[in-house]
Each structure stands twice: as C-alpha cells, then as structure tokens.
Amino acid sequence: MKKIFFIATFLLAITSFAQTAEDPIIIETSVKKISDTEYDVIFNAKLYKGWYLYSQHNPEDASLPLEITIKEGETGYKLVGKADEKDTFKKYSDIWEKEEIVFKDKATITQRIQLINKDITRIKLNFFGQVCETACINVDEPFTISLGGKTIKEVVSITEKSKNLTNSLKLNLKNTSLLKNVSDSGSESESGLFSIFFLGFVGGLLALLTPCVFPMIPLTVSFFTKQSENKKKGVFNAILYGCFIVFIYILLSLPFHFLDNLDPEILNTISTNVWLNIFFFAVLTFFSFSFFGFYEITLPSSWGNKMDSASSVGGIIGIFFMALTLAIVSFSCTGPILGSLLAGSLTSDGGAMQLTAGMTGFGLALALPFALFALFPNWLNSLPKSGGWLNTTKVILGFLELALAFKFLSNADLVAHWNLLKREVFIGIWIIIFIGLALYLFAKIKFPHDSPVKKLSFSRMSFGALVIAFIIYIGPGVLKEPTWNLSLLSGFPPPQFYSIYEQENDCPLGLDCYKDFDEGLAAAKEANKPILLDFTGWACVNCRKMEENVWSEPDIYQTLKDNYILISLYVDDNEKELPKDQQFDFLKKNGKIKQIKTIGDKWSTFQVINFKNASQPYYILMSPDLEILNNTQQYTDRDTYYKWLQEGLQTFKTK
Incomplete structure (x- = not known):
C-alpha cells in the first residue's frame, strides 16, 4: 500500500503545476454567467503539499481570513454577499486555542458579482489571504477578469513616486550569498512516529510488570517448549505467539486509518473537541483509581472463555487465539495504558499512523519476552518471583495515569477559554x-x-x-x-x-525590540551590536512556537537580551496605515501591482525586495553596516538556533 501511495503521489506531482514551497498557491479564474446583470467569478486555487489557506470565515484573533474585494477606484459593479467556499475543514490551532477553517490541497471559491452598469465588460478583484505550513506567506493578488471568462493580462507601470519609494526600501547588503535557509524539518514526521513508537514500547514494558501479564510469561513459554514434539518447533511456536500479539495490537489501530482516509484531519478535529477531552480526563481518572485497587476493570469473562476454547483447536489458528486470550484477560492492566496511548495519539498531529506506531511498539514490548525466553529458557530462572511488587507497579502507574488525565482537562480548558487551569x-x-x-x-x-x-x-x-x-x-x-x-x-x-x-509588553518574552527597521538600525549602530532581524506576524503560528519554545530557553533568551538588537517586523500589521505620502504601488516580478498602504504591506515588501523570501518566521543576523553574518534561519529546533546565534555573534566579533 505504501508503494502504491508513493507512485500515485509521484504521478500526481509530475502532472501538476510546476509548483514549489516558494510558490505554495496558484490561482486560476473562470466566469459563469447567471443573468444579464449577475456573474459568478470562480477562483480555483491549488495549494502545495502541506500548506493551508485560511477561510474567509476564520474566527477572530486567529490566522488571517481570506478577503475578496473590488479594486480601489473601480465602479459599476458590486459584490453580492460573501463568496461560496468548497473543500474547507476545521483544524485546531494550539497557538490561538481555537478551531480554524482552512483549505488544504485545493480551494474553490465562488464570488457573485452584480453589474450596476450593464456596459461593463471586465472587472477587477483583489484576492487577499494567508497560506501557512512551517512558515506563513500572505497572498495579495489582483485579477482583471473579462466577463467572457478570460483573465486579462495588462501591461502595468508605476509612477516615479512609487519607483523612488520602492528604491528607498532596498538595503545595500553585503555577503548576500549567505541569504539562504538552512532549516530542515523534513525528518519531523519520521521523528514523531519513532517517538510514539518508543513511548508505546515503554508502555508495553510497563504492562509486563503488572500482575495480569508477568505471571503469564513463564507459564506460556514452558507450555510451548515442553508441549511441542521438539525444541525447535516449541521455539517457533513461541515466536509465532509473540508475532500474533504484535499483530493483534496493530489490528486495534486499523479502524482509525479508515477514519483518517475519510478525512485526514478528522482525528485532529475529534481530539480538540472540548467534551471528548473531558471524556478522556474522566476515563483516565477512572482507570487510575482502578490501578489504585479500588475496583477492577475487566472485559466480559465470556470473551476470554470463548477465546480459550478456540485456542484448543491447535496449529497456527490455535496459537493466534492463545495470543488473543492473553490480550483479553490482561485488559484490566493493559487497558489503562492502551487508553493513554490512544488518547495521546489522537491529540497529536500524526493521526492514525502515529497510533499504529504506538500500538506496534506496545505489542512488540509485550511479545518480546515470550520469544526471548523461548530461545533462552535458562533465563526463566533469573526472573523475580511474583509478589507485592507487582501491585506496587500498578499503583505507580495509577499516579502517572492521573497526572496524564489532567493534560486532557487542560486541553478542554484551553479550547473553551474557561481560564481555570x-x-x-x-x-x-x-x-x-x-x-x-x-x-x-x-x-x-x-x-x-x-x-x-x-x-x-x-x-x-x-x-x-x-x-x-x-x-x-x-x-x-x-x-x-x-x-x-x-x-x-x-x-x-x-x-x-x-x-x-x-x-510585561507586546515584544516576545518581554525582550526589548524595535518594530521599525530604521529605528532598530540606529540603535544597533549606537550600541555597536549585531542585529537579529525577525520577520514575523501577529497571526503567525510558528512564530509563536519559536518564541515560546526556543527563544524562552535560558541561554538563547540571555543571548538575545545581552548581545543582539532585536528588530521584529510584523508583515501582517494591516491595522496601521502609512501616511499618504509614504503609500505607493509596488511592481512585482509577475507583472502585478501590489498597493503598499499599511505597515504590514511595507515590511512584507521590504522582506521580498531584500531577502527574496516571503515566509515567516524568517531570521537574519547582520551587522549595523548591513553585512550578513551567516545563513538565514527559519522554524527550527533549540540546538540549531542556539548554534546559529553563536556563529553570528562570533563572526561579528571577528570582523
């Protein structure tokens, strides 16, 4: 199945647009006539793999919502209500603590237009939105559309004033060959799968040390090695028994793949539900008190009896049912651990694959002793005897289960904004x-x-x-x-x-920062310190993650505070308009005009002009005389970022 999926993905990739992460959205338009005075303008957008476009109905205080507007100065037609959207779904944001409405892979947006002047043959609309993956890019595309259905390519020009103001944003940078990103998050998914596999494996090891499972090891291994006709067959049967244990726990995750295929975000959507998180809190609390010994949680005894009867069939089928019997009769000890694994997987971003990885790790740890002790039966003599320590293990697990339960109550509190936890x-x-x-x-x-x-x-x-x-x-x-x-x-x-x-303030972590490049540059010259230029956004999720998880590290925080002048330029600061004499038109490489009216327009254009990049977060280290100190950086881990800061500082001191 993985090979088939890879081939299908490859074929899709080579037949699609020539699209990369640097150009994560491609928009095409068409027109459908409704009546003599009404037309539907259809925007068909293709999104690069892993990128999201936010809906016009995205909630307030979250990522920037989509906007379709009539170009300023245009008359003779008007928008009829909000655009109709297809292919949206909900995705929870840990940063904004709310569900966001997004497009993934593709977007179909239909805006109805009503003509006031029937003689109009073309209209001009502006498409504004935000697309994000590990970084965010603002999309601001003007479209001139003929009512015959074709996009009109106009020859555009800008005034001398616009040319001069564009040139005023250009920096005389040195060492521009270093302006490339060295951040690599390609292994993030594999790392996440391995991490949860490891956690599942640890959970399986803990399950082995419970009263329901530990006494079964010597009994089962002895059964296989003594009841078989020869030693080799007994070893084979014990190993097969262990393989079936792994297989059974993998089977438990398969239904979630079905849900994942129906909607790749359904597990994430479910996991962010307030009441489901409260349910997980209640269930894990219930499990913890079971581990404390106040009551037993067991599956119906008839299930175990039926599986035990089926195991008497013999052969491979009999061994399979023996493994299934173990899974059922040990549920009172393994169930709470599996419940934690299930809940943890559902609240991660990896979906069903992470659950399968965790279940595989759990089953492998549970099965490993049966295979090892069958291969080396003398090791059985070294096993500790059953006793009170097994119940002590259960109680310890009960405390850990209770601590984990409050994580899910915390999730519900964050989503619902109760401000309790x-x-x-x-x-x-x-x-x-x-x-x-x-x-x-x-x-x-x-x-x-x-x-x-x-x-x-x-x-x-x-x-x-x-x-x-x-x-x-x-x-x-x-x-x-x-x-x-x-x-x-x-x-x-x-x-x-x-x-x-x-x-303390509205700068990240209460650090001193400048939100205007010229002011920050002047401060850096006066203090003779290097600059950390931070292209960020109020609605940038990964900017917040970097600030809270990486910048907050003591050594990084102290380095930023003592050794750098921080200039944070917010590319989505569209509330503050520039003075009229500083507003201008910017001619983009694709021949389209971008109107620079706000602070956010200015800094996003400043980033594109000087650094040929439009994503956030985006970090540059430079000296006060505009010399680039090392490669640029984006969303990355703590160690990489700290090393990057130290390299820049050392280069600055050397020069």
Whole structure:
C-alpha cells in the first residue's frame, strides 16, 4: 500500500503545476454567467503539499481570513454577499486555542458579482489571504477578469513616486550569498512516529510488570517448549505467539486509518473537541483509581472463555487465539495504558499512523519476552518471583495515569477559554499528585491490595528519590519568574502565555525590540551590536512556537537580551496605515501591482525586495553596516538556533 501511495503521489506531482514551497498557491479564474446583470467569478486555487489557506470565515484573533474585494477606484459593479467556499475543514490551532477553517490541497471559491452598469465588460478583484505550513506567506493578488471568462493580462507601470519609494526600501547588503535557509524539518514526521513508537514500547514494558501479564510469561513459554514434539518447533511456536500479539495490537489501530482516509484531519478535529477531552480526563481518572485497587476493570469473562476454547483447536489458528486470550484477560492492566496511548495519539498531529506506531511498539514490548525466553529458557530462572511488587507497579502507574488525565482537562480548558487551569495551577496539581506518589513509595500511605511493607527496598527508595527530584524540578513552574524553564515537559503544561501573572509588553518574552527597521538600525549602530532581524506576524503560528519554545530557553533568551538588537517586523500589521505620502504601488516580478498602504504591506515588501523570501518566521543576523553574518534561519529546533546565534555573534566579533 505504501508503494502504491508513493507512485500515485509521484504521478500526481509530475502532472501538476510546476509548483514549489516558494510558490505554495496558484490561482486560476473562470466566469459563469447567471443573468444579464449577475456573474459568478470562480477562483480555483491549488495549494502545495502541506500548506493551508485560511477561510474567509476564520474566527477572530486567529490566522488571517481570506478577503475578496473590488479594486480601489473601480465602479459599476458590486459584490453580492460573501463568496461560496468548497473543500474547507476545521483544524485546531494550539497557538490561538481555537478551531480554524482552512483549505488544504485545493480551494474553490465562488464570488457573485452584480453589474450596476450593464456596459461593463471586465472587472477587477483583489484576492487577499494567508497560506501557512512551517512558515506563513500572505497572498495579495489582483485579477482583471473579462466577463467572457478570460483573465486579462495588462501591461502595468508605476509612477516615479512609487519607483523612488520602492528604491528607498532596498538595503545595500553585503555577503548576500549567505541569504539562504538552512532549516530542515523534513525528518519531523519520521521523528514523531519513532517517538510514539518508543513511548508505546515503554508502555508495553510497563504492562509486563503488572500482575495480569508477568505471571503469564513463564507459564506460556514452558507450555510451548515442553508441549511441542521438539525444541525447535516449541521455539517457533513461541515466536509465532509473540508475532500474533504484535499483530493483534496493530489490528486495534486499523479502524482509525479508515477514519483518517475519510478525512485526514478528522482525528485532529475529534481530539480538540472540548467534551471528548473531558471524556478522556474522566476515563483516565477512572482507570487510575482502578490501578489504585479500588475496583477492577475487566472485559466480559465470556470473551476470554470463548477465546480459550478456540485456542484448543491447535496449529497456527490455535496459537493466534492463545495470543488473543492473553490480550483479553490482561485488559484490566493493559487497558489503562492502551487508553493513554490512544488518547495521546489522537491529540497529536500524526493521526492514525502515529497510533499504529504506538500500538506496534506496545505489542512488540509485550511479545518480546515470550520469544526471548523461548530461545533462552535458562533465563526463566533469573526472573523475580511474583509478589507485592507487582501491585506496587500498578499503583505507580495509577499516579502517572492521573497526572496524564489532567493534560486532557487542560486541553478542554484551553479550547473553551474557561481560564481555570492556567499553567501555574496545572503545575500545582502535578506537584500534589507526585507528592502523593512519593508518600506512597516511602510507605506513608497505602492502597487496598498492598502487602505490608516491613522494610523499604533499595529500588523503592531510589524511585522515591527520583520522584522527589522531579517535584523539585517542576516546583519553580508555579512562580512568576521560574528559576528554570520546564523544557523536559514541553507540550504538557499549558503554554507560558496562559498564566495567572500579567505579561510585561507586546515584544516576545518581554525582550526589548524595535518594530521599525530604521529605528532598530540606529540603535544597533549606537550600541555597536549585531542585529537579529525577525520577520514575523501577529497571526503567525510558528512564530509563536519559536518564541515560546526556543527563544524562552535560558541561554538563547540571555543571548538575545545581552548581545543582539532585536528588530521584529510584523508583515501582517494591516491595522496601521502609512501616511499618504509614504503609500505607493509596488511592481512585482509577475507583472502585478501590489498597493503598499499599511505597515504590514511595507515590511512584507521590504522582506521580498531584500531577502527574496516571503515566509515567516524568517531570521537574519547582520551587522549595523548591513553585512550578513551567516545563513538565514527559519522554524527550527533549540540546538540549531542556539548554534546559529553563536556563529553570528562570533563572526561579528571577528570582523
């Protein structure tokens, strides 16, 4: 199936437009006559793989919505209501904490036009919107359309004033050969799959250490090695048994692939539902108290009995049903772990493939001992005996399950804007949970099925010490100015801006910044410091991610604060108009005119003219005399960004 998918994708790619990530949207127009005075103008847009175009109905305080307008100065016709949209779907934004309406792969937008003057034969419309992937680009395309259905290519020119103001934006840059992006996020998807596979594998290992599974290992391996006619067959049967265990857990993820194929974003849409997140919170809390020993969660006993009966058939089919029996009878211990894995996969961006990766890891960890002990039966003698430590493992898992449950309650709180579970409150709840775990490990509290603790074991005390260390680590997270950032927990607590404390200013992380290039350049010359030129946007999701997850790292934050002059230019700042004498027309390479009226227009054009780039976030390091210090950077990881900053600083000091 993967090969077929690859071939289909390749064929689609070579038959499509010559489109790249630098030109992520291509728009074509057509006209349909409705009556003598009404026409439908149809915009057919093709989006480059992975890019989204935001709908005109996108909510406020989110990514920029689509706008179709009549070109300024045009008369004799008018728009009839909002445009009709096809192929939209909802996608939750962690940054804006709300569902956004987007187009993916393609967009069909139909705008009805009514003629006031029946003699008009052509109309001029402007298509404005925002497309995003790991970066964002604003689209501002004018179209001159004949009512016969063809797009008219006009020979355009600009005034001397516009030429002069365009030239005033050009910088006399040095070392322009360094103006290329070195960020590479191509392995992000593979990294995500491996990460969740690893987490699933760890979950499977934990499941092995529960009372439902651990005693089954020696019994099952002994059955295969002793009941078979020869040793080789017994080993083969045990390995086959393990393979069937992996296969069964992979099968559990297949229904989600069906949902994923119906709508690639359906799992993400489901996961951002407030009530589903509350449901996950309730279920995981219910599971945690089961692990504490207050009640048992089991599947109907008849299921296990039927599978056990089927396993007596013998042969390969019998071994399959033995594996299925294990999956069913161990559910009271594996179910809560699988539930966490399911919930975690649904709330990630990887969809069904991540769930399959997690289930594969879980099944492999669960199956591995059966194969290994069949190959090396003498190892069975080294296994610890069953005892109270198995129930201790369950209780520990119960505390971890309860901590994870609050992650889903936090998701619901963020989406619904209840403002109940702010970052510091969330961390405070985790501190209480892990204090409870520490007290349990040091035998200060007990649960229903615990054996009497006469003496604390070394392993129990060691794990208790690790829990205390973890509490000390997350403790500063409740303070206004934490001693350290909780980078190891990135993605679990609410974002830093979702705080009970007031924020300092509208610059990223309260840093000193300039929002005008000339002012920032003057400051850099006076301080004799290098410049970090930050092309950003108020509606740029990945800009916020970089600021909150990368810039917030102590060493990066201190480097920015002490060693650089930060100039943040917002390319979507369209609320502030330029003075009339500074407004002009910019002639783009494709021969179309872009009207520069706002601060955002100015800085987006400034970026294109000087850096031949229109995406955000986009970072350049330069000296006050406009010498580029190293390669440019975009959305990337913390280590790459820190190294990049240090390289620029060293180059500046050397020069």
